[in-house]
Amino acid sequence: xxxxxxxxxxxxxANAEELLKLSEEISDRWEFPGDKNCPGQAYLKRQEKxxxxxxxxxxxxxxxxxxxxxSRDPFEASSDQKRPLVLEHHVLWSMSYxxxxxxxxxxxxxFPGINPxxxxxxxxxxxxxxxxxxxxxxxxxxxARPFLHLHPCGSRELLQLTGKSANPLVSWLSxxxxxxxxxxxxxxxxxxxxxxxxxxxDTAEE
Numbered sequence: 001x002x003x004x005x006x007x008x009x010x011x012x013x014a015n016a017e018e019l020l021k022l023s024e025e026i027s028d029r030w031e032f033p034g035d036k037n038c039p040g041q042a043y044l045k046r047q048e049k050x051x052x053x054x055x056x057x058x059x060x061x062x063x064x065x066x067x068x069x070x071s072r073d074p075f076e077a078s079s080d081q082k083r084p085l086v087l088e089h090h091v092l093w094s095m096s097y098x099x100x101x102x103x104x105x106x107x108x109x110x111f112p113g114i115n116p117x118x119x120x121x122x123x124x125x126x127x128x129x130x131x132x133x134x135x136x137x138x139x140x141x142x143x144a145r146p147f148l149h150l151h152p153c154g155s156r157e158l159l160q161l162t163g164k165s166a167n168p169l170v171s172w173l174s175x176x177x178x179x180x181x182x183x184x185x186x187x188x189x190x191x192x193x194x195x196x197x198x199x200x201x202d203t204a205e206e
Contacts (some may be wrong), residue, residue, distance in 0.1 A: 005156035006098035006169055006187040011040040015169035016044050016091070018192050026188050034142065044091035047112070048184070052072060057125065058085065058108055058117055084110045089183050091173060092141065099155035100172055103140055103147040104180045122148050122181060135179070150176060167192040 007015070015034050023030035034042030052058070090103040106117035119137050134151030155172065162171035170192045177183035191199065 004163075007093075007159065008098065009093055009095075009098065012093040012100060012169060013042070014019040015167045015192075016042075018167055019044065019170055019173075019189065022188060022192060026186060028186055040093050040095045041142065043093075045088070046183075047086065047088040049084065049086050049110070052085045054081040054083055056083075056085070058106065058121055060118060060121065083108065086110070086112050087181055089180060089181070090110060090140065090147070091169070093157075094152050097152045097156065099159060100169055101149065101152055101155070102173070102176055102180050102183075103138075103149045104148050104183070106181045112123050117148075117181065119148060125181065148181075150180065162193075164195075165193040166195050 016032055020030055020032045021123045022028075025194070027040045029046055029048065031045045032042060032044060086107040086109065088105050092101045092103065093099075094101050105112070106122070107113060108115040108117065111119065123135050134153060135144050135148060136151070138149045139145065155176075158172050158175050159168055162168045165171040170189050172187070173183075174185050177185045
């Protein structure tokens with residue numbers, strides 16, 4: 001399904017390899033496992049272990065509280081305590097839609113697989129930004145494990161917004177990152193989206 005709002009497997013691989021090269025330069029931990037010679041059988045992967053505030057809203061709503069989001073005392077000082085959060089993001093290519101897909105998980109622990117972030121919590125965190133609300137749990141097409149994922153129906157529309165980008169995959173990923181458990185995209189990746197002329201102009205102005 002090529003055309004506006006889509007990318008081919010060859011474009012996906014080329015864009016992903018550019019991201020991977022820059023990631024290695026800035027130590028951002030992206031990987032590209034799988035068979036790149038077989039369409040759809042390789043994917044970008046990034047795992048991050050971090051600490052978040054104990055107040056970060058990744059717990060399940062309390063059943064005995066009517067308005068969970070407003071149950072906290074507004075005059076209560078924020079806590080300085082931290083707790084671990086492991087985030088893992090995978091970027092795949094859909095053979096059916098010819099668009100990138102994002103699968104992700106979060107675990108409220110020091111180790112992947114323990115105490116996962118639920119669909120309900122992830123939906124609350126994304127707050128319907130980008131109008132990209134098709135967030136659900138699905139089996140990872142390559143790993144056959146449950147992941148949270150954003151339905152590909154929105155990817156085509158988002159890709160159409162990146163028409164002038166030199167790296168549509170990076171531009172698309174920057175757009176979906178906030179609704180995928182706040183995937184952190186370093187500002188250095190922006191340069192990958194610039195055309196050769198724009199890069200030359202920026203270099204001349206420095």
